[in-house]
Amino acid sequence: MGGLFHRFRPEGSAGDGPAGEWSIPIPTKGARVRRHRLHLPGSLHLLGSLLLVAATGLFTSGAAPAPAPVEPRPLAQVIPAPASVTEAGPPYRITGTTGIRVGDSPAARAAGEYLADLLRPATGYPLPVTRHGAGGIRLRLAHDGPYGAEGYRLDSGPAGITLTAARPAGLFHGVQTLRQLLPAAVEEDTVQPGPWPVAGGTIRDTPRYPWRGAMLDVARHFFTVDEVKRYVDRLALYKFNKLHLHLSDDQGWRIAVDSWPRLAEYGGSTEVGGGPGGHYTKEQYREIVRYAAARHLEVVPEIDMPGHTHAALASYAELNCDGVAPPLYTGTAVGFSSLCVPKEVTYDFVDDVIRELAALTPGRYLHIGGDEAHSTSHADYARFMERVQPVVARYGKTVVGWHQLTGASPARGALAQYWGLDRTSDEEKAEVAKAARSGTGIILSPADRVYLDMKYDRTTPLGLSWAGYVEVKRSYDWDPGSYLPGVPQDAVRGVEAPLWTETIENSAHIDHMAFPRLPGVAELGWSPAATHDWEDYRTRLAAQAPRWDALGIGYHRSPQVDWPAA
Structure with missing residues (x-):
């Protein structure tokens, strides 16, 4: 009754x-x-x-x-949109007797423990992670399956749910899909009444691109390890696989370098507006790397050079051509700083920094920046890049640079990150396209589409507007495969959403600028082009709002989306 x-x-x-x-x-x-x-x-x-x-x-x-009974969420109502969905049969309901079966695979057990930790607080169920049993939720690795490095299959029916993948990352991404298929209350940290149904049917899913990244600028404003971890968890929910950390800029140097200790101690002592700044010890950086890796995100560290280097120049006089260290800088202008390209000590500095950072970073990539080096001549810029790119290779990493790298001579296998606008000159776009046709991979981060620090509209209290206003539809409604004229589709490695932090000071600011745009970038990187449809997407996006509320994400209620009543 x-x-x-x-x-x-x-x-x-x-x-x-x-x-x-x-x-x-x-x-x-x-x-x-x-x-x-x-x-x-x-x-x-x-x-x-x-x-x-x-x-x-x-x-x-x-x-x-x-x-009324809780109806299961349709299998297609997730972000990113799955590659293939077949709705069939009655749902499975997670109950107090549900177990998570992982067999003998340590990777499956890790994914199972992660899933159990997600579900236990809200359901109140024990959800034991076991090697054997029947029914419940099963996680399995099938190394000969058609899933690739990150794909998975989800089968759901009254008897249970099975997630199958060829690699651990695929199981983890499947867990994120399962998480979104459950009611939003599953994100709460106290027991909720349920029930916990998962619609019946099958999802077959693989990503469109291997690079689905988000960049966090910790140089303009410093963010603690816990704040970075919080952002990592946001990214994991939407199947991102790269965390690009912008570790140095004019306003701050954020990573300890033993051979040049003043970089962090002095160069990291401030930030935009003159705040206290900060830096990561090597162990703190390793902790970020470990935390991200457990969520199948690869950390891509960036040391921006030869420009955007004022914090380093202030820390060591010998890096300046005149031998005089300037005072620390806390403003927001760009393009005025440069390492001294002719000096040999510059390359000792670069070698030491890259060697120590590469040793801390198990991932494949190291980003060397290269943008807005306006005070460096073109000849010096090309000379610098010719000297620096082999250093990255010597320490076992692949070069990533902003797309200005294509104006020099990108190393074999290098990736160029394009941040231009629709209004960027045809000559600059043609330079990027030429490099792409010659084997340089392209990561797309057009500023007037996916820069998360751009204002939504003129009333947005945070952010910048030099690239224009970027509302949710503009951020989502474009195709990476055909965006840059002359760039072969197979040269596009993926997409990345940068969040520069001149005006961003804390996690609440990050949430407001990243949501609701961040999930759209995830979908552009993961989902087949045929699934991209604004009207369908905005409906699925609106359905994410209760989940964000449960997670404590303060998002921008864009008027372009019919959000649930607050």
């Missing part, structure tokens, strides 16, 4: 309690039943009976109707 009911019996009749006692079972969170007993003296027995009969009328005729 609507979740609360009672029964009573006359004195002396058979039942589960002594005469004069009424038993009122009240379901509690987690489907457990707590039984409350009312003890009435004999003289009040008849009165008690009448009172309970009256109460029955309250609960059966005057109470609101029982809530």
